[in-house]
Amino acid sequence: MDFHEKDAHRHSSDEHDPAPLPLVRLNHVSFQCESVEASVGFYQRVLGFELVKRPASLDFRGAWLHKYGMGIHLLQRGSDSSAPAAAAARPPAINPKGNHISFQCTDMALMKARLGDMGLEFVAARVRDGETVVEQLFFHDPDGNVIEVCDCEKLPVIPLADAGAAGLPNLLLPVETNVHG
Numbered sequence: 391m392d393f394h395e396k397d398a399h400r401h402s403s404d405e406h407d408p409a410p411l412p413l414v415r416l417n418h419v420s421f422q423c424e425s426v427e428a429s430v431g432f433y434q435r436v437l438g439f440e441l442v443k444r445p446a447s448l449d450f451r452g453a454w455l456h457k458y459g460m461g462i463h464l465l466q467r468g469s470d471s472s473a474p475a476a477a478a479a480r481p482p483a484i485n486p487k488g489n490h491i492s493f494q495c496t497d498m499a500l501m502k503a504r505l506g507d508m509g510l511e512f513v514a515a516r517v518r519d520g521e522t523v524v525e526q527l528f529f530h531d532p533d534g535n536v537i538e539v540c541d542c543e544k545l546p547v548i549p550l551a552d553a554g555a556a557g558l559p560n561l562l563l564p565v566e567t568n569v570h571g
Contacts, residue, residue, distance in 0.1 A: 418461030490536035498525040
């Protein structure tokens, strides 16, 4: 059976697939930090996160923050927390097309003003889809991770049942079964 036959077979059996995965939402993201303290301050001050208790069994330096129904777990980079921190290198240019986490925002003008008042460098962008315009702000955390704040919920989420009909290449990959690593 070649790739296309496997793909066609997979689609034809979709109606017999087991129940959907029992996933609910994104729980947390995790970032390694040069300074947990500096990163905690950033996420509290800039994005309003609150410090929460970590399990006592975690035997490494870090901090957990929570807000908006999700967590950010900060982990001290390096195994020797008494070692001096490496000289902070200037993060690369803010890249809206690179890896990032995004937060939905209800007042983009207020957020833009707040970032400006804090002296944070940011990139403002717009996404247009017909009459819909989505505002985006991208900036770095203290460790160079890119954060986006947007009003992305203006765009409807429309599932693509057929990528080919949308002018996209076949993005549905065959599912391998009985794979042993």
